[in-house]
Amino acid sequence: MNSSISNTYGDDDGEASKSTIIGPLNFNQDSSTDPPTSLVNERTVPCMFCSNIYDFHSTDNGSDQYLAHLYLIHRLVVADVKEIACLPSYCYYWKEKFTHDPVEKYCSSMLLNQLPDGTSSPNEKYFLLSDIEPLDYEVRQRLRREKLDLVLTRHQFERTDRRFNRGCLYCRDYRAETRPEYISHLYTKHFLLLGKPEHLVFVDELIEIVQDKLNRLICLFCEKLFKDRPTLKEHMRKKGHKRINPDNHYYDRFFLVNYRLKQKPEYVPIAQRKEESRVFASDSESDSDWSDWNGEEQTTTCLFCMHAEANIDSLKQHMVAKHKFNFDQTVTDLSFYQRVKIVNFIRRQMHIRKCIACGDQCQDYESLLKHLEDLDHFRLDKEASAWDQPEYFFPTYEDDQFLCHLEEVDNERDELSQEEGSVVISESVNASINLDAESLSLENFKL
Ligand SMILES: [Zn+2]
Ligand SMILES: [Zn+2]
Ligand SMILES: [Zn+2]
Ligand SMILES: [Zn+2]
Ligand SMILES: [Zn+2]
Numbered sequence: 001m002n003s004s005i006s007n008t009y010g011d012d013d014g015e016a017s018k019s020t021i022i023g024p025l026n027f028n029q030d031s032s033t034d035p036p037t038s039l040v041n042e043r044t045v046p047c048m049f050c051s052n053i054y055d056f057h058s059t060d061n062g063s064d065q066y067l068a069h070l071y072l073i074h075r076l077v078v079a080d081v082k083e084i085a086c087l088p089s090y091c092y093y094w095k096e097k098f099t100h101d102p103v104e105k106y107c108s109s110m111l112l113n114q115l116p117d118g119t120s121s122p123n124e125k126y127f128l129l130s131d132i133e134p135l136d137y138e139v140r141q142r143l144r145r146e147k148l149d150l151v152l153t154r155h156q157f158e159r160t161d162r163r164f165n166r167g168c169l170y171c172r173d174y175r176a177e178t179r180p181e182y183i184s185h186l187y188t189k190h191f192l193l194l195g196k197p198e199h200l201v202f203v204d205e206l207i208e209i210v211q212d213k214l215n216r217l218i219c220l221f222c223e224k225l226f227k228d229r230p231t232l233k234e235h236m237r238k239k240g241h242k243r244i245n246p247d248n249h250y251y252d253r254f255f256l257v258n259y260r261l262k263q264k265p266e267y268v269p270i271a272q273r274k275e276e277s278r279v280f281a282s283d284s285e286s287d288s289d290w291s292d293w294n295g296e297e298q299t300t301t302c303l304f305c306m307h308a309e310a311n312i313d314s315l316k317q318h319m320v321a322k323h324k325f326n327f328d329q330t331v332t333d334l335s336f337y338q339r340v341k342i343v344n345f346i347r348r349q350m351h352i353r354k355c356i357a358c359g360d361q362c363q364d365y366e367s368l369l370k371h372l373e374d375l376d377h378f379r380l381d382k383e384a385s386a387w388d389q390p391e392y393f394f395p396t397y398e399d400d401q402f403l404c405h406l407e408e409v410d411n412e413r414d415e416l417s418q419e420e421g422s423v424v425i426s427e428s429v430n431a432s433i434n435l436d437a438e439s440l441s442l443e444n445f446k447l
Pocket of ligand 1: 049
């Protein structure tokens with residue numbers, strides 16, 4: 001990108017760069033033509049609001065610390081954060097915006113009766129940054145595309161670049177000219193399997209990490225610590241642990257497959273949810289205006305299908321009969337806010353066509369339903385970390401009647417649920433969005 005800019009400054013620059021190619025090897029020139037490995041500096045990502053700095057490449061989860069800080073200190077939650085192609089770039093983008101504009105301009109807000117640490121406290125305000133905001137939708141789409149471009153360019157470069165020239169992790173005299181040779185050597189000579197060279201990207205960093213793990217006497221596969229090098233080598237050989245741990249998502253970034261444009265075919269930005277939720281919830285009364293409705297008559301829609309009932313108990317029975325999902329049983333012993341999170345989580349997953357149990361991405365509603373039925377996945381993951389996230393305080397759909405019935409859980413109606421008698425007050429989520437601005441920006445942003 002830089003080179004094309006400099007070329008526009010006239011022939012002089014063109015001549016200069018030409019002469020460096022035929023002239024003596026110029027190291028500066030060489031390194032500047034290498035395609036970059038990231039869109040922005042991911043080592044020092046600044047907080048969107050304060051001067052804190054985070055290293056997103058650190059092995060102790062710099063990005064998790066960043067997100068926790070946003071929530072605990074600034075009361076801000078980023079929706080669908082795992083779907084963001086390049087979180088550091090996203091953070092830079094929003095930091096820039098928030099230096100000029102107040103949070104309220106771009107975020108939905110909500111009052112909860114608790115502090116970020118869970119201590120109860122009335123009317124505490126929280127913010128959600130999501131693609132309901134047109135600028136957010138645009139930046140997410142743009143990052144997805146830019147990241148893929150970058151990764152493909154980098155991958156192409158790494159497959160053919162002959163200046164790699166790196167010594168083997170194990171043997172003294174071997175040096176590889178290219179990255180594919182190096183990876184193949186590790187496998188054929190030392191049985192160390194990092195992946196097929198054609199599937200890998202950011203190979204230099206991957207090798208650095210592998211080397212660092214081995215230097216720290218940590219097994220690549222089971223990640224246990226050993227007392228010395230020979231014991232570690234013996235362990236990895238005997239146990240067949242000479243490959244990287246597939247469950248460690250830190251390695252995801254090194255596999256090309258993880259950058260596929262997960263263009264959900266049915267992807268709908270949240271801005272359209274309001275519309276959809278009406279359709280979704282009004283089934284039989286599709287033409288009626290909500291303003292005519294009497295609070296009493298409002299129906300609640302099933303968490304998994306279009307079925308709606310006026311009576312919450314009938315709906316819960318429907319969910320047991322039709323989907324083998326017992327809501328009351330699922331949420332026994334959970335606090336009011338945890339129930340809120342579970343409902344919003346299930347709604348969200350169903351909306352983006354992801355399994356509520358295993359998180360698998362499905363193509364459309366029908367295949368998701370088939371997945372849930374075939375695998376018996378109408379249940380929550382045992383790991384509460386999937387749904388117990390602050391972003392699920394925020395409703396997925398406006399006017400979600402299910403959220404009004406969370407204090408009436410059968411098995412404990414008589415027990416004291418008084419102290420949990422807190423109410424989620426949703427400030428009109430869409431209020432701040434200027435519809436003109438929305439259509440304008442979406443128009444300007446055709447992919
Ligand atoms: Zn901060
Ligand atoms: Zn070797
Ligand atoms: Zn091991
Ligand atoms: Zn249903
Ligand atoms: Zn599943």
